[in-house]
Amino acid sequence: MKKMKRNGFLAFGFSTLLLLAACGGGEEASSGTDNPEGGSAEQAGESIQFDVSLPLGPGSHQDVGVQAFGEELERLSDGRLTIKSHHNNSLGGEREVVEGMSINSIDIGITSTGPLGGFVQEFFMFDMPYLFNDYDHAYAVLDSEIGEELAAKLEEQAGVKILAWMENGFRHETNSVRPIHSPDDLKDIKHRTQESEVQVDTWTALGTNATPMAWPEVYTALQQGVMESQENPLPTIYDVKFFEVQDYLAMTQHVYSPAPLMMSKQLFDSLSAEDQAIIMEAAEIALPIQREASQQQAEEMKQMLADEGMEVTEPDLEAFKAAVEPVYEKWAPQIGEDVIDQVRNFEY
Known part of the structure; x- marks a missing residue:
C-alpha cells in the first residue's frame, strides 16, 4: 500500500505569495485527491497522513485533544488515516497557519480565535471581555446554532473548516511590573495582545x-523587556514557562478563548464522503x-504557577x-448587537 503524506510545512515568516509559489498546486496533485468529486485516495485504498499544527507543546491541553483526534481517526479508518503533530508553532504563527489552511498548504491546525476576526468579523466576538460567565455558558453557545453559523462563515469566507470547537480556556x-488588584494597577504597563483590534481596545x-x-515573538519580548505583560489561559502560561519572565499572575478571567480544530476546506472537500465522515466523528469524540483536559490543567496549574514563584x-x-464597557459601545454595533446580546443572555 502506498502511503501518502501531505507536506503541509509552512516556514515561519513566509508570505502568502511565497507559500503559493512554493506549493503551487503540486500539493494536491501529489496527494492524489484532486478529483473534484473526491474519493481518489479511498478508491485506491491508500493511506493519508495529515500534518497538524499546534501552538503549544506535547502534553498541553491542545495536544491532548489533537492526540485524541488522531487516535480516533486511526481507529475509525482501520489505520488508514493518521496525523503527524507539529508542536510549538513549527509550521508558523497562528495567522500563517490559518492562511496556510486557506490555500491548502497546511492540512489541519488548532489556533486561538484571535487571528480569525481578520477573516470573519463576527469572530471578534470572542475577544469581547466578560462575554461568558463560565465554561457551561461558553459550551452551550459554541455547541448551538451560533457556533454552527460562525463555522459556516469561516468556511465560506476563508476556506477553512472548523472540525471541533476545542478551547484555550x-x-x-x-x-513583570507589579501585582494587579484593580485596573489602576495596569496603568502604562507595556502589554502584548493578539492581532485583534478588540483586544487592543480592551x-x-x-x-x-x-x-x-505575533505569538512566536512573545516570550523573547517579555524576556527582553520589550513587553511587560501578556494574557493567556493558565495551561498556556505554564506550558510556555512564562513564569520564567513574569512575576505576577492576576486571575482576571477576562475572556473565554476557543481554540478551534480546523482543516483546509479544499483538502476536506477532496476526500471521499466516508473519510469526511470519519474526520468529523473523530473530532466529535475528541x-x-x-475540554476536560483544559479545565483540569487550569485547576492544577494555578497552584503550579504559584509554586514556581509567581505572586x-x-x-x-x-x-x-466597568472599565471595559467602552469596548462594547464601540464594537457591539460592528460585530452585531443582536448576536452579542444573544450570547450574553443565552440560556443554558
Whole structure:
C-alpha cells in the first residue's frame, strides 16, 4: 500500500505569495485527491497522513485533544488515516497557519480565535471581555446554532473548516511590573495582545500601552523587556514557562478563548464522503476529552504557577467589567448587537 503524506510545512515568516509559489498546486496533485468529486485516495485504498499544527507543546491541553483526534481517526479508518503533530508553532504563527489552511498548504491546525476576526468579523466576538460567565455558558453557545453559523462563515469566507470547537480556556493576565488588584494597577504597563483590534481596545481601556504581537515573538519580548505583560489561559502560561519572565499572575478571567480544530476546506472537500465522515466523528469524540483536559490543567496549574514563584492575585472583577464597557459601545454595533446580546443572555 502506498502511503501518502501531505507536506503541509509552512516556514515561519513566509508570505502568502511565497507559500503559493512554493506549493503551487503540486500539493494536491501529489496527494492524489484532486478529483473534484473526491474519493481518489479511498478508491485506491491508500493511506493519508495529515500534518497538524499546534501552538503549544506535547502534553498541553491542545495536544491532548489533537492526540485524541488522531487516535480516533486511526481507529475509525482501520489505520488508514493518521496525523503527524507539529508542536510549538513549527509550521508558523497562528495567522500563517490559518492562511496556510486557506490555500491548502497546511492540512489541519488548532489556533486561538484571535487571528480569525481578520477573516470573519463576527469572530471578534470572542475577544469581547466578560462575554461568558463560565465554561457551561461558553459550551452551550459554541455547541448551538451560533457556533454552527460562525463555522459556516469561516468556511465560506476563508476556506477553512472548523472540525471541533476545542478551547484555550479563560484567560488571565501576567506581568513583570507589579501585582494587579484593580485596573489602576495596569496603568502604562507595556502589554502584548493578539492581532485583534478588540483586544487592543480592551487593554487600552484597562490602562495599558497595548500592542499586538505575533505569538512566536512573545516570550523573547517579555524576556527582553520589550513587553511587560501578556494574557493567556493558565495551561498556556505554564506550558510556555512564562513564569520564567513574569512575576505576577492576576486571575482576571477576562475572556473565554476557543481554540478551534480546523482543516483546509479544499483538502476536506477532496476526500471521499466516508473519510469526511470519519474526520468529523473523530473530532466529535475528541472534543469533550480536550475540554476536560483544559479545565483540569487550569485547576492544577494555578497552584503550579504559584509554586514556581509567581505572586497570584484575585482582582476586583466588577471594576474590570466597568472599565471595559467602552469596548462594547464601540464594537457591539460592528460585530452585531443582536448576536452579542444573544450570547450574553443565552440560556443554558
